[in-house]
Amino acid sequence: MRGSSRAPLTGPRWILGGLLLVCSWLVADAALTYAGRPRGSPVSALGWVVPETWLGSQALLLACKLVFLGAAAAWLARRWLPTSAWVTALAFIAVGSLYWENLPWFRHKYVPPAMLLVAHALASHEARARDGRAPTWLGPLCVAAIALFYALSGLSKLIAVGPSWADGLSLQLWLAWLGDQDAFLTRLLLSDRLYARAAQTFVLVVELAALVALASPTARRLVGCALVIAHAAIDATLHIDFRSQIALVVLYFGAPWERFVDPRSRRGASPGPAPRCALRRRATRTAPSRRR
Incomplete structure (x- = not known):
């Protein structure tokens, strides 16, 4: 059809x-x-x-x-x-x-x-x-697309505000205004500006370093875990729904892409066994002739 x-x-x-x-x-x-x-x-x-x-x-x-x-x-x-x-x-x-x-x-x-x-x-x-x-290129392309999204998010923070974005004060203001006051993490971040500064610094560093996920499978999974932690913390304090984003990070950063690649598409892959007809022709060419 x-x-x-x-x-x-x-x-x-x-x-x-x-x-x-x-x-x-x-x-x-x-x-x-x-x-x-x-x-x-x-x-x-x-x-x-x-x-x-x-x-x-x-x-x-x-x-x-x-x-x-x-x-x-x-x-x-x-x-x-x-x-x-x-x-x-x-x-x-x-x-x-x-x-x-x-x-x-x-x-x-x-x-x-x-x-x-x-x-x-x-x-x-x-x-x-x-x-x-x-x-071969699908896994790296998908991971790079997600990582670039986060890296640009971190870069936009630096361009708009600079390193002072992670001063802790802005996060405390947001949490005091819109945060869940009953959440333990909200109370912890509001109790000391140092905690809020550490949380913002963590988010900024993870976003800027997201492209490190392309370095190796281990780096990819570590970056993925850090991104999930950041999203879960935001969801717990501000109730911004990041479930779809968490699902994509787990799916693409946790997937064993190396196992899914077609071996024929790898450079330098050893060729498979030769067909029988080819082996017969090769044996015919290399066999010594009985005629003098």
């Missing part, structure tokens, strides 16, 4: 399935709660190409959600690759863009999943040839 492909999924099926599950959760959670409020300049590419009257359309949001779910199901079932992969990625970006265009502030939780979907969509072009194994 020409319109479908039963080629294996690119990379480990459970990693792609986990990514699509996280994205489905974000898509289902997206709502135009603040639609109708005065809107400033566009914050997404969709905001420049879609009429402003459409940006607050519940029908358009629902249509993008349904397209995403349908395309994601086709992708997971290995149908119509790579088209289904790209439709999934674009539909997710459209949902996130509609959400951003109607939000009084900016939420970054749609950015890493969108980058990962694009990476997997690029890899889906090689799914037939790779026999279900991940291309």
